[in-house]
Amino acid sequence: MSGVVSRRPPRFGPRGSPTRTAVRDTDRRAPWPLAVAALIIAFLALLPLVYLVIRAFGAEASAAAFLLRPRTFGVVAGTLGLGLLVGAGSIGLGVPIAWLTTRTDLPGRPMWAVLTAIPLAIPSYVVGFAFLAFFGPRGALQGLLAPLGVERLPSIGGLFGAALVLTLVSFPYVSIATRAAILRTDPAVEESARLLGDSRLAVFRRVTLPVLVPAIAAGALLAILYALSDFGAVSLLQFDSLSRAIYLQYGASFDRSLAAILALVLVVITLALTWGEGRLRDRAGTYASRARRPPTTVALGRWRWPAVAFLTVVVGLALVVPVGTIAWWLVRGLAQGEPLRLVVDVALNSFLVGGIAAVASVALALVVALLAARYPSRLATLVESSTYAGYALPGIVVALAMVFLATRTLPIVYQTLVLLVAVYAVRFMPQAIGGLRAGLGQAGRGLEEAGRSLGDGPVRAFARLTLPALRPAFVAAGALVFLTVVKELPLALLLAPIGFDTLATEIWDAATSGFYARAAAPAALLLVLSVGTVAVLLRFEDATR
Amino acid sequence: MRPSFRPLALALVGLLAIVGCGGGGTSPSPALSGTLTIYSGRSEELVGPLIDQFEAETGLDVQVKYAGTTDLAATILEEGGASPADVFFSQDAGALGAVAAEGRLAPLSDAILGRVDERFASDDGKWVGVSGRARVVVYDTRTLAEADLPTTIDGFTDPAWKGRIGWAPTNASLQSFVTTYRVLKGDEAARIFLEGIVANEPKVYDGNAAVVAAVAAGEIEVGFANHYYLMRQLAEQGESFPVRNYFLPGGDPGSLVNVSGAGILTTSKNPAAAQAFLDFLLSPKSQTYFATETFEYPLIDGVAADPALPPLSEIQSPDIDLSDLSDLEGTLQLMQQAGVL
Numbered sequence: 063m064s065g066v067v068s069r070r071p072p073r074f075g076p077r078g079s080p081t082r083t084a085v086r087d088t089d090r091r092a093p094w095p096l097a098v099a100a101l102i103i104a105f106l107a108l109l110p111l112v113y114l115v116i117r118a119f120g121a122e123a124s125a126a127a128f129l130l131r132p133r134t135f136g137v138v139a140g141t142l143g144l145g146l147l148v149g150a151g152s153i154g155l156g157v158p159i160a161w162l163t164t165r166t167d168l169p170g171r172p173m174w175a176v177l178t179a180i181p182l183a184i185p186s187y188v189v190g191f192a193f194l195a196f197f198g199p200r201g202a203l204q205g206l207l208a209p210l211g212v213e214r215l216p217s218i219g220g221l222f223g224a225a226l227v228l229t230l231v232s233f234p235y236v237s238i239a240t241r242a243a244i245l246r247t248d249p250a251v252e253e254s255a256r257l258l259g260d261s262r263l264a265v266f267r268r269v270t271l272p273v274l275v276p277a278i279a280a281g282a283l284l285a286i287l288y289a290l291s292d293f294g295a296v297s298l299l300q301f302d303s304l305s306r307a308i309y310l311q312y313g314a315s316f317d318r319s320l321a322a323i324l325a326l327v328l329v330v331i332t333l334a335l336t337w338g339e340g341r342l343r344d345r346a347g348t349y350a351s352r353a354r355r356p357p358t359t360v361a362l363g364r365w366r367w368p369a370v371a372f373l374t375v376v377v378g379l380a381l382v383v384p385v386g387t388i389a390w391w392l393v394r395g396l397a398q399g400e401p402l403r404l405v406v407d408v409a410l411n412s413f414l415v416g417g418i419a420a421v422a423s424v425a426l427a428l429v430v431a432l433l434a435a436r437y438p439s440r441l442a443t444l445v446e447s448s449t450y451a452g453y454a455l456p457g458i459v460v461a462l463a464m465v466f467l468a469t470r471t472l473p474i475v476y477q478t479l480v481l482l483v484a485v486y487a488v489r490f491m492p493q494a495i496g497g498l499r500a501g502l503g504q505a506g507r508g509l510e511e512a513g514r515s516l517g518d519g520p521v522r523a524f525a526r527l528t529l530p531a532l533r534p535a536f537v538a539a540g541a542l543v544f545l546t547v548v549k550e551l552p553l554a555l556l557l558a559p560i561g562f563d564t565l566a567t568e569i570w571d572a573a574t575s576g577f578y579a580r581a582a583a584p585a586a587l588l589l590v591l592s593v594g595t596v597a598v599l600l601r602f603e604d605a606t607r
Numbered sequence: 608m609r610p611s612f613r614p615l616a617l618a619l620v621g622l623l624a625i626v627g628c629g630g631g632g633t634s635p636s637p638a639l640s641g642t643l644t645i646y647s648g649r650s651e652e653l654v655g656p657l658i659d660q661f662e663a664e665t666g667l668d669v670q671v672k673y674a675g676t677t678d679l680a681a682t683i684l685e686e687g688g689a690s691p692a693d694v695f696f697s698q699d700a701g702a703l704g705a706v707a708a709e710g711r712l713a714p715l716s717d718a719i720l721g722r723v724d725e726r727f728a729s730d731d732g733k734w735v736g737v738s739g740r741a742r743v744v745v746y747d748t749r750t751l752a753e754a755d756l757p758t759t760i761d762g763f764t765d766p767a768w769k770g771r772i773g774w775a776p777t778n779a780s781l782q783s784f785v786t787t788y789r790v791l792k793g794d795e796a797a798r799i800f801l802e803g804i805v806a807n808e809p810k811v812y813d814g815n816a817a818v819v820a821a822v823a824a825g826e827i828e829v830g831f832a833n834h835y836y837l838m839r840q841l842a843e844q845g846e847s848f849p850v851r852n853y854f855l856p857g858g859d860p861g862s863l864v865n866v867s868g869a870g871i872l873t874t875s876k877n878p879a880a881a882q883a884f885l886d887f888l889l890s891p892k893s894q895t896y897f898a899t900e901t902f903e904y905p906l907i908d909g910v911a912a913d914p915a916l917p918p919l920s921e922i923q924s925p926d927i928d929l930s931d932l933s934d935l936e937g938t939l940q941l942m943q944q945a946g947v948l
Contacts, residue, residue: 133943194817198824217826219810297777300811310777313677316684316705398843458678462685469689477672477691555674556682560644560691571650571673574816579843580652 092437100433100441103426104448106488111329111452113463117322129323134307138327141304144225144296145286145335151229152285155376156236157278162369163237164244166360174373175241176596181380182234183545183592185566187294188585189380190227191573192387193218194298224301228289230380235288235493235542236281238599242497242538243277244270246504249358262360276343280496283339283450287332287492290454294551304328305456312458325459332454336447388585395579402583405568409587412548412565415483416591420544422487424536427494434495435502450492457552460489464557482557486547493546494539501535502528534602541599545592565591642668643880644691646683648676648698649867653901661887667880676702676779683872684709693875694884696737696867699779700929703734703870712870716882722889723906726929727866736866736929737888738897739904740833741922742784743852744861745819747828756829756853760788760861763829764803772809773818773827776947780815780833780865785942786932788860791925794941801945822850831861834916838902856923864924865932866906 092100118125128134162168163175181189196202197218204215218226247270255265296303304324311321362369396402430449433442452460464485468476475481505528513523551566558564563571565588572581647654651673662669672679676698683690683706695712697703706712712733719735720728727736744763746756757763763772775781789797810827812818818830819837840848855861869888871881887893894905904912904919912918 191820194821194826195824198821198826204825217810298812298817312681313675313777313779316677316680316702318681318684394844398845400843458681461678462681465682466685469686473689476689552678556672556678560670560672567673572652574650574675574814 090437092433092439092441096429096433096437097441099429100445103429103488103491104445106484107449107452107491109467109488110455110460110463111326113466114322114325114329114459116466117318118326121319121323125320125323128320129327134324134327137302137304137307138331140221140302141290141328141331143221144228144301144303145290145331147221147225148228148232148289149282149286151225152233152236153278153282155229155233156281156285157240157274159233159237159373159376160240160244162373164241165357166362166369167366168362168369168373169366170370172600174377175600176593177377177381178237178373179234179596179599180589180592181231182238182542183549183588183595184231184381184384185294185549185551185569185588186228186231186292187298187573188388188569189231189384190224190295190298192384193223193227195387196383219300221301223299224296224303225289227295227299228292229285230376231295232285232288233376233380235284236278238538238542239277239281239284239496239500240274242534243274243500244357245534246500247273247357253358277496277500279339279342280500283335284493284496286335287450287454290328290331291456293456293458304331308456308459312462318462321459325455328454328456329451333447333451336450340443340446385589388582388589391578392582392586395582398579400579403580405563405565405584405587408563408565408568408584409591411562412588413591415479415486415554415564416544416547419483419486419490419547420540422483423491423543424494424498424540426487427491427498427539430491431495431498431502435499446495449488449495452489453492457550458556460485461552461556464553477557477559479559479562482553482559485553485557486543486550489553490543490546493542497535497539497542498532501532505531537599537602541595544595548588548591639665639667639880639883641877641880642670643693643877643884645669645671645694645696645884646679646692647671647673647696648679648702649673649696654696656900657888657893657896660892661884664887665880665883667883669884680706683711688874690872690874692872693877693881694869694871696869696888697734698867699783700729700734700736700866700868700932701779701783703729703868704932707731707733707870711872711874713873713875713878715871715885719882719885719889726927727906728868729929734868734870735885735889736868736906738867738894738901739864739906739919740780740835740867741854741904741924742780742861742863742865743832743834743837743854745822745830745832745837745850746853747822747825748849748851749825750828753851753853758856759859760831760855761800761803764800764807766807768829769807771828772804772807773812773821773830774804774809775812775814775818775831776942778814781831782938782942783865783932784831784860784863786938787863787925787927789938789941790927790932791860794937798941798945801942801947805946819850823848835902838913838915842902854917854922858923858925860925862922862924863927864904864919864922865929867903 159174159178163171163178168174197215198204204212207215217223251273252265252269255269256262260268290303291305292303293305293309296306297309304327308321308324308328311317311324430445434446464481465476468481509527509531510520510523513527514520518526548564549566551570554564554567555570558567565584568584569581569588572578572584645658647658651671655671658669658671661667672692674682679695680697680702683692683695686692690711695703695706703712707729714732715735720732723736727739728734744756744760746753757765785797785801788800810821812821815832815836818827818832819840821827822830823840834852834854837850837852840850869885871878871885875881889907891907891910894907894910897903898905898910898912902913902916904916
């Protein structure tokens with residue numbers, strides 16, 4: 063009996079077609095304004111690659127030998143290992159968290175939803191530093207254990223330390239995307255499976271999980287690419303990833319050509335991962351749910367306390383350790399007579415840049431998502447891959463690319479907020495695309511066709527019926543971009559107008575000079591800003607129920 | 608008709624002279640106006656107050672972009688002729704050298720170059736040192752005393768130090784130290800030294816501050832760093848901070864004194880203001896600021912270092928010309944061969 067249920071459900075999605083629609087998606091060509099807009103967006107996203115190719119061609123003949131030395135292969139292998147661990151780790155944490163915070167009678171469920179999303183906003187170098195200070199061989203934890211005779215703890219550096227820290231700052235990509243997918247899924251399908259006699263676990267494995275695969279894969283891709291682009295944690299925890307090797311070329315030898323060649327290797331890895339994610343998404347389906355009902359709640363029973371313990375550990379590591387470290391800096395600094403500098407104007411800068419970039423990014427992503435969800439074609443695949451291609455590049459590479467291109471082609475925007483916000487909007491667009499694509503798949507074209515049958519034009523039908531249905535997807539996408547922008551550092555340092563500080567640059571400026579106490583106030587404000595954003599995000603999510 | 612212009616011309620000249628003198632009386636540099644753009648690899652926490660003072664004194668509109676020194680050097684190189692920067696204020700001589708090597712720094716006047724000892728300025732007069740910093744070994748006072756430490760940096764290749772050392776091989780100061788070692792003892796000796804350190808499995812950090820913090824956290828027992836990172840921690844956390852500086856004796860490469868410095872870009876739109884800024888950085892007031900606020904060594908005569916530090920003259924720094932430290936490429940190659948990078 064259960065075989066009936068496990069068969070592929072009717073789906074809405076990139077390659078699928080709703081069974082009741084007469085026209086197949088693949089038969090439809092994208093309207094030309096949409097195609098042109100998408101191509102322009104793809105071009106903008108590819109600009110850093112243009113710079114890299116120019117620089118790579120400037121390399122000397124010895125560059126080939128450099129690229130092919132065994133060390134490079136070691137770094138590439140290490141980078142792939144890091145990506146694999148962060149991918150697995152973020153799924154391992156993100157999926158259970160998403161399920162626990164949507165589908166169960168977990169005590170304090172809304173609170174856990176907020177707490178498990180905030181780590182996304184904490185810069186990886188803060189988490190890395192906190193981990194060293196706390197879990198280092200003679201860090202705070204050793205101090206606590208000293209009465210028990212523990213003199214040293216094992217080092218937390220290297221691949222596993224870096225993977226742990228990067229997992230803790232990036233698992234919310236998976237949990238947020240998965241939450242959204244769960245809330246979109248019609249519980250009727252699961253109920254049918256249960257009625258047909260499947261055990262609860264079998265239902266989860268054969269019915270619930272396959273529906274969530276696209277969201278999980280999209281979230282994990284973002285987590286992995288974030289890990290590949292990260293410099294803060296890998297440098298603190300002494301792990302040689304490609305990003306670190308790229309920084310090394312700029313920082314040590316000012317060799318922009320070798321840096322460009324390494325960065326292009328990173329682009330190749332990114333495209334391979336993106337392709338893999340696309341394949342996963344194609345194979346899985348998306349349930350359509352016309353009548354949205356709140357998901358049914360599973361009683362955890364005797365599992366409720368183990369579940370709470372699991373969340374406590376995750377939140378403890380991802381949130382309490384770094385926040386505790388910030389608080390410790392603050393207290394220690396105040397005790398030493400440091401003035402408390404509440405940089406409210408700087409917080410406002412971060413808020414404005416993050417907010418405008420988020421809105422712009424969502425607008426751009428909507429174009430790409432619309433093309434990908436409604437008009438699957440080679441063009442759509444090309445555009446989507448283009449937007450991801452530079453996503454794993456370290457910030458410094460994108461910053462220098464924009465310095466190079468802006469001073470040569472459009473000097474009037476160089477070191478203006480217009481350029482900074484535009485670069486943010488394009489760079490972080492992939493965070494918004496996945497959720498919007500999924501939302502569009504779910505809203506289905508049937509909705510607009512219904513509107514058109516009632517006399518609306520295509521644009522009007524889209525604006526009147528589809529856009530409102532997408533509201534949760536918009537808010538989630540915008541919040542992700544916002545949280546990423548407010549903690550972003552290299553672009554803010556190099557591309558912002560002179561004298562324009564953000565919270566991230568304030569933290570950096572104080573911490574690099576060793577003034578950790580002075581870094582605490584902006585770090586605390588960054589947290590407040592992020593908590594507020596996450597709270598708004600979840601409110602909107604609830605409002606759709 | 609002709610003669611009648613003369614008194615007028617004289618009057619005009621006199622008026623100009625008075626205006627000129629008047630300006631000179633209230634402000635040290637009357638010709639300064641407009642905007643001065645500084646790219647500072649030194650952080651705002653450290654040099655911001657000083658730059659504010661310069662702005663207040665000159666009435667110039669001073670714009671400062673703060674970022675990492677190497678990031679800014681790369682930015683200047685990518686900006687090419689379109690760079691908005693007038694002055695590059697660098698954390699180290701290496702980045703100034705890289706920018707100068709691509710022809711982006713203009714020669715400085717002898718009046719500026721003459722303020723500091725010639726070993727603290729570039730040979731070709733393209734940049735000048737502003738403040739000095741000494742390489743030191745920082746050590747954990749809970750487990751070590753100064754007497755436990757070797758008298759040469761080579762001593763740390765002894766297997767007894769296995770797993771106890773930390774360093775920041777990507778840091779420009781560390782690389783300058785390795786270049787110093789090469790200049791003093793040759794490439795072969797430097798390679799053997801680096802391999803000896805690598806064999807002791809040093810912990811790698813991304814900067815000197817992290818090295819000092821790691822010693823404090825007990826992650827490592829000794830670290831190679833610059834003298835002032837510890838001074839800041841002592842100022843912030845008090846005397847109980849369990850780390851101290853150790854200055855290697857005997858002209859060891861491990862006690863190199865290097866400089867932060869500044870240069871004027873060839874594309875500067877306000878070279879007079881840029882020159883005034885360098886002048887200001889080398890004034891007794893600014894030099895005292897570096898001594899008391901950032902715990903660095905002042906480089907001009909007549910300004911003393913922090914009393915808790917050994918005077919610059921007492922540090923047995925290797926006898927070396929900082930301009931000889933330009934072969935960063937060779938150093939990096941060596942560090943790569945030795946498996947450091």
